Amino acid sequence: MSGANVYDVIVVGAGSMGMSAGYHLAARGLKTLLIDAFDPPHTGGSHHGEPRLIRHVYHGGAHYVRLALRSDALWRELEDRTGEKLLERSGVLNVSDPNAYAYDGRFADADREGIRYESLDAADIERRWPGWTVPAHYRGLYEPDAGYLFSERCVAAYRREALAAGAELLTDTAVLGIETRRGGGLAVKTSRGEFAAGKVIVSVGAWFNTLAPSVKLPIRAVRKVVGWFEADERLYRAGHLPGFTFGGPEGGYYGFPSIGGAGVKIGRHDGGRPWQPGERFEPFGFYPEDETDLRAALRAFLPGAEGRLLHGAACKYELSPDEQFIIDAHPELPGVLLAGGFSGHGFKFASAIGEALAEWTQSDIPPPDLLPFTLSRFPSAAAASTP
Incomplete structure (x- = not known):
């Protein structure tokens, strides 16, 4: 040809x-x-709406851990070539109800690859990051070398x-x-x-x-939302609060500290409304739960970040049957x-x-x-x- x-x-x-x-x-x-x-x-x-978490102690198997470590190395190479800040090592704190999400299976892969992590209880988390409120039986997994990418x-x-x-x-x-x-x-x-x-x-x-x-492909498209909420900057600012995930019976959430006063960003991993190309794609705020769902999660776990909604965005997820x-x-x-x-x-x-x-x-x-x-x-x- x-x-x-x-x-x-x-x-x-x-x-x-x-x-x-x-x-x-x-x-x-x-x-x-x-x-x-x-x-x-x-x-x-x-991929819009900026930061995305990058973690290394990963669920799903050793292949994910190896891919995460290789990805980290390649993001750093891209930073070096371009001279642009792409990755912020804020640390990432994962908090969960052990009856819903357990971390034990991840530790062997992390130990094999030499990844640093800390296993924390609820009291450890609240003492170290006072902006958190954590049920007593929840557990935490903290990765100091993880962080977020500016997507x-x-x-x-x-x-x-x-x-x-x-x-x-x-x-x-x-x-x-x-x-x-x-x-x-x-x-x-x-x-x-x-x-x-x-x-x-x-x-x-x-x-x-x-x-x-x-x-x-057996892929379904889902409308998902994220919001940025006014927060107590003493507790939730970048440089103090790490990136985070939390999950339990109430669902799975992820988020980021307030970067430059932009507010705490939070989104929900599960749920969402089905969408297909050609259908109208509603903006953030069209459905009442766009804000109320995120706000309820903040109220339960990060109460000092449940301030005024500063910004919201909707994006299109693509999910396989087993995600x-x-x-x-x-x-x-x-x-x-x-x-x-x-x-x-x-x-x-x-x-x-x-x-x-x-x-x-x-x-x-x-x-x-x-x-x-x-x-x-x-x-x-x-x-x-x-x-």
């Missing part, structure tokens, strides 16, 4: 995972085209690095379908014409079903890699997953730490069908 519209690799979806993959592909010398329906970083997915800066930094490495970026362009070409390779049909490549990576977040029937990632070869289109189901806990891994997707694309061998994310674990998932 040759020509102006022919590439080694096309990346469909240039958000967090796609933009990282685009950089790693171009840095390997592959002629790379990134295509996005918006102009990243943007508000059409789930929009990260995507923007990878965009600059990808373009500097020779990648091309086509923004505000809808992808209409992917199919095999009669002469070999793959054709990506878009609102701006057709492009060809030997390999294609698809990572379009909540927009996967817009690619049917070329691509079908773990899907990273696998397309079952019917040779040369196509699918990567989705990242929302809720994926952003921190974007640097390492982008690198791994580039490695897989170049070698045709899946990296070992991506093997648990196979599509085949959902035997009832509808197989993708070509047009």
